[in-house]
Amino acid sequence: MLRNLFNRKTDNLSEEQQSRVEEPATESLTSEATTDKEGGWFSRLREGLSKTRNNIIGQISGLLRVGRTIDEELMEEIEEILIQADVGVNTTLELMDNVREVVREKGLNDASELAEILKQEILNILGDDAPINVDGGQPHTILVLGINGAGKTTTIGKLAHRFKSEGSRVIVAAGDTFRAAAADQLAIWCDRAGVELIQGGEGADPASVVFDAIEASKSRQADLLIVDTAGRLHTKKPLMDELSKIGRVMQRAIPEAPHEVLLVLDGTAGQNAIMQAKVFNEAVPITGVAVTKLDGTAKGGIVIAVKKEIGAPVRLIGIGEKLDDLRDFVGHDFVEALFEREEAAEN
Numbered sequence: 001m002l003r004n005l006f007n008r009k010t011d012n013l014s015e016e017q018q019s020r021v022e023e024p025a026t027e028s029l030t031s032e033a034t035t036d037k038e039g040g041w042f043s044r045l046r047e048g049l050s051k052t053r054n055n056i057i058g059q060i061s062g063l064l065r066v067g068r069t070i071d072e073e074l075m076e077e078i079e080e081i082l083i084q085a086d087v088g089v090n091t092t093l094e095l096m097d098n099v100r101e102v103v104r105e106k107g108l109n110d111a112s113e114l115a116e117i118l119k120q121e122i123l124n125i126l127g128d129d130a131p132i133n134v135d136g137g138q139p140h141t142i143l144v145l146g147i148n149g150a151g152k153t154t155t156i157g158k159l160a161h162r163f164k165s166e167g168s169r170v171i172v173a174a175g176d177t178f179r180a181a182a183a184d185q186l187a188i189w190c191d192r193a194g195v196e197l198i199q200g201g202e203g204a205d206p207a208s209v210v211f212d213a214i215e216a217s218k219s220r221q222a223d224l225l226i227v228d229t230a231g232r233l234h235t236k237k238p239l240m241d242e243l244s245k246i247g248r249v250m251q252r253a254i255p256e257a258p259h260e261v262l263l264v265l266d267g268t269a270g271q272n273a274i275m276q277a278k279v280f281n282e283a284v285p286i287t288g289v290a291v292t293k294l295d296g297t298a299k300g301g302i303v304i305a306v307k308k309e310i311g312a313p314v315r316l317i318g319i320g321e322k323l324d325d326l327r328d329f330v331g332h333d334f335v336e337a338l339f340e341r342e343e344a345a346e347n
Contacts, residue, residue, distance in 0.1 A: 041327060046337040048319025052300030053338050056085045060118070068111035070103055078118075086270040087301035091308040095121050119335050122304055126335075130313035131328035132260060132288065134163065139171070139217040139225040141250060141257040145243065145280050146264035148231035150273075151292035151318060153182065155264045156226050157189025158318075158326040164195050168223040173213030174199035175206040175246060176230040186228055192323075196220075206230065206242060207249040214253040227258070240283035247284060262315065264290045265306070268297040277310045288315035290326070295319045303334065 046053075059081045063074060075096055082092040098121045099114065108114075134140040142159070146152040160170045172190050176182035180202050190197040198213035210227055217225040229246065230239055250257040263286045265273040273291075280286060289312050294300045306314050314329040 042333060042337060044325070045317075045319060045327075045333060046340060048295035049300055049334075049337050051296075051298040052085065052294070053340070055298035056081060056301060057339055061115075064111045064114050066110065066112045070109055070111050070114065074111055074114075075100060078114075082301060084299075085301035086299035086305065088271060088274065088305035088309060091125065091305045094308065095125060095304075098124065115339065119339055122335055123331050125304060125308055126331040127307055127313060129328070129330055130288065130315055132159075132262070132315050134168065134224050134259075139214075139222045139254075140259050141214075141225045141227065141254060142260040142262055143227045143229065143247070143250070143258035143284070144262050144264060145229055145284060145286070146231055147266075147276055148179070148182075150231065150264045150266040150269070150276075151290075152228065152231055152264045153185045153189060154321070155262075155290050155292060155316070155318065155326060156186065156228055157193055158323055159226060159316075160190060160195045161193035161323045162326070163224050164193055169221065170195040170224045170226065171213060171217045171220065171222045172197050173210050173225060173227040175210050175228045177202060177204045177206050177209060178230050182228065182230075207245045210246050211249050211253060214250065214257075240279075243280075243284045261285060261287045262290055263288070263312070264292060265302070267291045267294040267300055267302055267318075270297075270299050270302055271305075273302055274305060274309045277306070277312075281310050281312070286310060286312045288312055290314075290316035290318065291329075292318035292326075300338075303329075 060078055063077055068074065079092050079096050082095065083089055087095070099117050102117050102121070103114075132142070144152055144156055156172060160172055164170050170193075172186065172195055174183045174186050174197060177200055183199050183202070187197055187199070196216075198209065198216050200209040200212070206229065213225060213227065227246070227250075229243060247258065261284055263277055263280055265277060267273070269276070277286065277289070289306050289310070291303050291306065291314055294303070294317055303314055303317065306312070316326055317329045317334070318326045
């Protein structure tokens with residue numbers, strides 16, 4: 001599926017991008033999982049998006065009062081709010097152009113009618129839901145990318161826990177050998193999830209560790225292999241070259257590998273996350289995105305921008321630190337949780 005694409009390389013990252021890549025990891029470690037009986041997933045999603053909802057919808061709702069006429073001034077005010085919430089300039093302009101077209105076609109005049117149109121046009125940009133599918137290939141391989149601090153280690157731990165709970169035999173490869181803490185954190189997560197971790201010594205060749213993990217996965221008839229990767233530029237070789245090498249090694253062992261290239265983005269990073277995604281996408285074509293830490297930002301509009309800006313679907317979203325706080329992204333639920341009014345939630 002991704003054969004020969006890993007030979008593509010990028011120029012060196014800019015100083016700003018390098019500074020982001022060199023950030024120390026801040027993943028939280030926790031072993032306690034919650035269940036949906038604590039208010040249900042939608043309630044937790046709604047709570048996790050509260051900062052973004054108050055930032056975006058709170059302001060927009062103030063504009064869409066009954067009796068206000070739809071005009072260009074109103075449209076521009078909505079555009080400004082969306083851009084401030086990190087929906088992004090390009091995505092916002094496309095979204096609002098689509099809203100204007102619907103308003104013209106339907107001959108709408110009352111501003112209160114815009115909320116439902118905004119919701120539908122956001123859904124149109126998000127596209128069809130595309131959850132991770134681990135069917136096909138044994139083992140099915142997921143290559144996980146992301147800068148340090150984005151939540152990459154916790155995402156791997158949560159994915160391992162999820163698929164192990166669903167009955168899959170899961171193996172994790174500690175491909176980030178340049179940061180000692182990475183393997184230590186990953187080992188804790190794997191122990192809690194009850195899955196096997198394949199790792200080498202500090203400073204070992206990441207591609208060799210991945211190769212060993214593939215061989216172990218084959219011999220143990222594992223269903224899923226999740227591969228961690230470095231999240232910074234190390235001194236001797238650019239990160240993107242190393243990722244390309246890992247991809248080639250995986251393809252030699254399993255021609256269809258990696259079946260999934262999952263980029264983990266920190267939702268609090270805003271437009272910087274989009275910049276990171278574009279750089280990674282140039283080196284290793286991304287097939288899906290996991291957006292983490294949405295409960296910690298008022299600018300969760302980044303979720304809307306991802307599909308438009310890099311062309312890969314959001315597959316997973318994280319709204320907390322517990323094992324089951326990482327879920328498949330469902331566009332309808334996201335939009336409903338984002339737009340639901342406070343008074344409606346209380347009833």
